[in-house]
Amino acid sequence: MTNILNQLPGVPEFVGTAAADTIGLVIANVDEQLRSRMNLDLTYPTIGLIGSRTGAGAQIKAVDDAAKMSNIEVLSIELPRDTKSGGGHGNFIIIGGKDVSDVRQAVELSLKLIDQNAGELYISEAGHLEVQFTARAGKAIHMAFGAPIDKAFGFICSCPAPIGMVIADLAMKSAGVELVSYGTPTQGTSFSNEVVITICGEADAVRQAVIKARETGIQLLCTMGEYPDPVKTPYL
Amino acid sequence: MTNILNQLPGVPEFVGTAAADTIGLVIANVDEQLRSRMNLDLTYPTIGLIGSRTGAGAQIKAVDDAAKMSNIEVLSIELPRDTKSGGGHGNFIIIGGKDVSDVRQAVELSLKLIDQNAGELYISEAGHLEVQFTARAGKAIHMAFGAPIDKAFGFICSCPAPIGMVIADLAMKSAGVELVSYGTPTQGTSFSNEVVITICGEADAVRQAVIKARETGIQLLCTMGEYPDPVKTPYL
Amino acid sequence: MTNILNQLPGVPEFVGTAAADTIGLVIANVDEQLRSRMNLDLTYPTIGLIGSRTGAGAQIKAVDDAAKMSNIEVLSIELPRDTKSGGGHGNFIIIGGKDVSDVRQAVELSLKLIDQNAGELYISEAGHLEVQFTARAGKAIHMAFGAPIDKAFGFICSCPAPIGMVIADLAMKSAGVELVSYGTPTQGTSFSNEVVITICGEADAVRQAVIKARETGIQLLCTMGEYPDPVKTPYL
Missing domain, CATH: 3.30.70.1710 (BMC (bacterial microcompartment) domain)
Structure with a gap:
């Protein structure tokens, strides 16, 4: 390590x-x-x-x-x-x-x-995808995104921004998740080429939403070139 | 495509x-x-x-x-x-x-x-140059730059910023063009290393200004290293 | 040249x-x-x-x-x-x-x-370090950082930001230097991944602080991979 x-x-x-x-x-x-x-x-x-x-x-x-x-x-x-x-x-x-x-x-x-x-950070030549999930958000996640403490939390982000938006939409259409934060290149990011959302809800619902977003994001990144490689071993 | x-x-x-x-x-x-x-x-x-x-x-x-x-x-x-x-x-x-x-x-x-x-986006290791021309600006160009709708429109941009400034100046010294927008690293851009201007006027005047800017911009990028390659086939 | x-x-x-x-x-x-x-x-x-x-x-x-x-x-x-x-x-x-x-x-x-x-700009694959020293700050340095004119001036900066912060702290702990400006990714920079400080004081004190920051910064960049190369011949 x-x-x-x-x-x-x-x-x-x-x-x-x-x-x-x-x-x-x-x-x-x-x-x-x-x-x-x-x-x-x-x-x-x-x-x-x-x-x-x-x-x-x-x-x-x-x-x-x-x-x-x-x-x-x-x-x-x-x-x-x-x-x-x-x-x-x-x-x-x-x-x-x-x-x-x-x-x-x-x-x-x-x-x-x-x-x-x-392990849930995927990078290709054309772009990237990052998802994270925790069953219980703490102080850092609350500070960064305003997510409720002790609730399940998901982070979904992809570059270029259109991919981020499509997977954000897919995640939100999963049952039982609530939108916590929403970022685009000129709103809530440091001018990055991403759409970034964070979500909360019941642990199973958030986890399913994050996984669904990840699968589609990887498929869409593949249309732009190579398969995006995880930086380490995926944990979800 | x-x-x-x-x-x-x-x-x-x-x-x-x-x-x-x-x-x-x-x-x-x-x-x-x-x-x-x-x-x-x-x-x-x-x-x-x-x-x-x-x-x-x-x-x-x-x-x-x-x-x-x-x-x-x-x-x-x-x-x-x-x-x-x-x-x-x-x-x-x-x-x-x-x-x-x-x-x-x-x-x-x-x-x-x-x-x-x-085709009018040129990239080298040291920087880049982008010009665009349309005989008739529509809604997207108006939204992005404040350019008058239905008038001829030109976009001129180069990195590093000094090259962008010199070609902006050359374009503006062409007869019959008017400055629409002006951007620098800390004004009107997302902290990019560019000077970006947009212009309007009679179609021929705008087209000539854009071409003049492009020629000089390419020459100046060449002083910093390799010739900047167009991403696709130039249309101007 | x-x-x-x-x-x-x-x-x-x-x-x-x-x-x-x-x-x-x-x-x-x-x-x-x-x-x-x-x-x-x-x-x-x-x-x-x-x-x-x-x-x-x-x-x-x-x-x-x-x-x-x-x-x-x-x-x-x-x-x-x-x-x-x-x-x-x-x-x-x-x-x-x-x-x-x-x-x-x-x-x-x-x-x-x-x-x-x-010569005092060091770049590696993982990050970079820049230090500068002058015995007498003039108008450009005053305009950029608010440093007092005619006083000795030091510039200390490194990416990623944690290295910049540690060498900023080391420099400030040198005897006889005063903090002029302090920048982090979201404060006083253009969202760069750096901590940047500028300092003033007696020439010898400022020079020693800058050199101390440089030595530690280079060592820390080495922990992240290769040795950071100076772009030209170091002058300090």
Whole structure:
């Protein structure tokens, strides 16, 4: 999962790396000037940083689960326009804690979970597709998308945007799901070439909607060229 | 032009693909929750989706012409920051109609026209150039750029931005053209590395201005490396 | 440094090219309609254009120094979301002057300096790092970042953002430096996957802070894959 080096010689901030060009770092005590510009809560002297060139759902769900099992808070979630030469997002997530080892463990756990979640990130030359599902949304997912905490949650996204829209529509036509957020290139994204929706509802309904969206999205990406490969092993 | 498959087995929404990583899709009846979030006019139960990883002018002009010949409305035009690893835009266009076959035909026609218009989209490793010309602007061009309907219209754009500015200036110094819109990386674009102008005027004047801009733009892109290749056969 | 052609046949606007896909151009007399849309100061009939696909600090520092030695004004600095398939910025800088040869010389000088400054721009497959240092900030640096004129100035930036944050923190913990600007994917950047800070203070302190940030940034980029190569010869 994480880099072989548990700690890079001379760089105590280093925690590890994960799929989709992800790095995890810890700053034990953020500089005062920087802290005031970041508007960081003073309760958390230590911050953990998780960021990737590619993906959003995989990493937010990873941090969401890590936060449930750790003594940390999710402080901010930002989505740059990235995915290298792709048409989507990367991510930059900051967590905070009172204890360095708590934060370091939460970052390590997040990296491990990103490697799992990246199984539902599919990339081809022409575009990409990402779906995520969790039976119980936590604080990170709530912060990022406004999804209700403790309810089942699904993330559905594809580039180019028309594919994203068709699979969003298919997912919404599944029984028993509710629309949480809706993003397009100029609304709720960082000008990415995607339609992104998030949904909530009963666990089985959300899971079925996400799987249905994934199957059609992969078929549509195939019409534009090669089969989109999952970054890791699919989990759904 | 479009994909060999007239309709993808199991994906009735599929219409076809075209140059510049373009896909065309149709949703016969948009889901109610999605529709309300999209602020879609209830008059049009069926929507057509056209979107590309690369280009803006080619696709907007294609939909503009398709709309003249079809019983559909142009509902929205969005320009993500894309062109794959290039410095420009992709596009995401939604059209609406009362009849599924009307919308499907308009999407098919748009895809055919995108293949033609992509002839004036030139791409090199260092940058790109796109010009478009129509003797008569319609609804899509008016919506996207504010150009006067039924007047001749020209689109001129290049990356990196300095080349776009020089060819914009050359085009404007042609006799008889008027500036419609002006875009730079932080004004009127999605942070693309381009200067983009649109012009109107008498057909001959606009056509000459566009051709002059194209010739100089290609010469300047050549100073940065290889000759920029047209995506399809140039039409001007 | 600049392109072999001192002037491209038929394109009198061409000045030259430089590292990081940079081009320099001059427009002797900007078209009136374009000028009014650009909100250009009428005092400067001639404009010089410098723009690159990759980098921001290198080019802003180059124009900053060129402006100190020339009879020109810096009119605007824009940062598109670019770096080709990278996660950072390109740039588009406009300078103005009363005399064409003044402006042409300033563009030529800027191109030469960009080739030098690009030595502190490091790029790998996974990300990038850029640092810049000047003992005396001038008008371009003040315009771009709000840094105090005539004071030592440092620019520190890395992608992905977590690396940028760790080296920003390290730089700020150096003795004697003050934070000037702070940028993240959704604050003060064009949705780039970076943390970007600028600092000021005593020359030695700023230089040490910048070098410290660079060393750690390179080490962290190495954990994500290959060693990041400088675009030109490092100067610090």
